Amino acid sequence: MPTDFKIKLNELLLTTARQGASDLHIAVGRKPTLRVDGKLLSLEQEQILTPDAASGLVSAMLTKEQLDYFIRNRQYDFSYTYQDKARFRVNVYFQRGYMSAALRLIPAQIRSIEELQLPSIFHDFTKVEQGFFLVVGPAGQGKSTTLAALLDEVNHSRTDHI
Template sequence: MDIEEIIKSAEENKASDIHLSVGTVPRFRIHGQLKVVSDHIITPQDTKNMVLKLLPPVSRKALERRGDVDFATTIPQVGRIRVNVFMQRGCYSLAIRLFPTKLPTPKALGIPDSVEEALHKKRGMFLITGPTGSGKSTTLAALINVINQTESLHVITIEDPIEFLYHHNKALINQREIGIDTPSFAMGIKAAMRENPDVIVISNLYDIESINMAIAAADAGHMVLSSLPTAGVINTIEHLVDIFPTYQQQQIRVQLSNALKAVISQELLREEDESLNQIAAFEILFNNAEVAEAIREDKLAALEDIMERNKKNGMQTMDNAIYDMYLKRYITKETLVKYSKKPIPI
C-alpha cells in the first residue's frame, strides 16, 4: 500500500483523519464518523513501509525510545498532515490528521465578527478551546492568518508539531517546533519574550509551567494565542486554575483575571440527516470588569449569566450560538434539541 496514494484519496474524500492498523482495513474519518475505504488487510510490512516513508530522521530515536511519536510533514499536491505513529502489539499504527491547503477565513468557519475585532486589541490571552477533533487548530490558524494579513507585527509560534506553514505578509512570523527548534513549551515561551514579539502563539497549554509562562507573557503586555482541549468557557477557566496546587490557585485567579482577553470554545455539530454535515458553534467570553471579578472571586457559575447579558458586546453561551444557528436555518430542529444543554422553546 502506498501511503501517499492513501493520503490523496483521503483528501479527495474530504476526510479529516486516516487510521491505519495492522490486521484490519484502512479507515477514514468523514463527517466525524469512521468509514471503511478499502478491503485490503494491512500487514506489518505495510505500516513499516509507511513509517519509513513519512518519519523524519530526527523523530526516529524518539519513536524507538517511547513507542510513539508526533510529527508533521508536507505531502505534494495534498498539503500538510500531522502524523502520530505508535506501537501496538509489536507493530506500527498510524493516525493521520489532514489540514487544508488553503487557510479558511474566520467567516468561512462561522467565527463571529466580534472575535476578529477583538484580535486587533493586541494584548492579553486569547484561548481557543474545544474537544479533540473540534477544529481548534484550524480556528487558531485562521486567526493567525488575519493578523498576518492586517497587522505589522512580529509573531512567534511555538508548536508541537508545526501544522500550518505561514508566509510572511504584513506580519513577520517565526515558527518554532518543540524538539527541533526549542526543547519545551515553557522554554520556548521564555525565549520568545526576549525576541521582541508582539504576538506569541502556543499550540497547546498542557502543563503548569507552560500555563504559568503564558500568563506571564500576557501580563507583560504581549498578545498570547493558544488552545486547550477543554469543552466550554467555564470548564476552561476551572482547568487553568485547578491544575495548580491549592495554595497557588487564588494567585492564578488574580493573574488570569488581569491577563485573559477572551475564551472562544467551539463544538462541532453533526446534522442528523443524510448529509451528516458538521458545523461549528462558538461560545464566546470577553473579559470585562464583571468577568474579572467572577474569576477573582471564584464565582465562575456567574459567567453564563454574564455571557447571556452581553450578547450586544459579542458574547454568547453555547446554547445561544446553537439557537441562533437554528433560527438562521443552518441546522435542523433535531440538531438543536440534541446539542442544547437547556430546554429551548421552539
C-alpha cells in the same frame, strides 16, 4: 524499505485528500480508515493491514533517524509533505505492540472567520493588543483551524510582529 509501501502510502494520502477526509488512520487488524465529517470510514477496497504492512506504511514516512527515535521513544510527532500537494500532521505510535499512525490533513489554504462561520466577535479578538484567551475543545473540532483564521486576520490587518 520496499518502494511498494511508499507507493501505497501515496495512494492512501491522495485518497485522503480527494475524499475530503480530515484524518487517515493506519492500524494492524483494520483496513486503512478515513475520518470524513467526523465519521470513521474504512476504505473497503483496501486489505486489512498486517503487522508488516502497517510497519511498512509507517516506515515509508520516516527517515532512518526518525525511525530510530520512534522505536526508542514508542511515539513520534512530525509533519509529512506528500509531493508538494498536501501536508499532514502525523503521530506514529505503537498500538498493541504494532506500529500505527494517525495523519491529520493540514489544509493548503487558511479559511477566514466568515468561511468558518464563527461568531463576529472573533474579529474583536484580533484587535486586542494584549491579554490571554483559550481555544479549547475535543480533538478534531477546529481549534487549530480557528487559531489559524485569527492569526491570518491579524497578519492581514496589523503590522505587529507575532
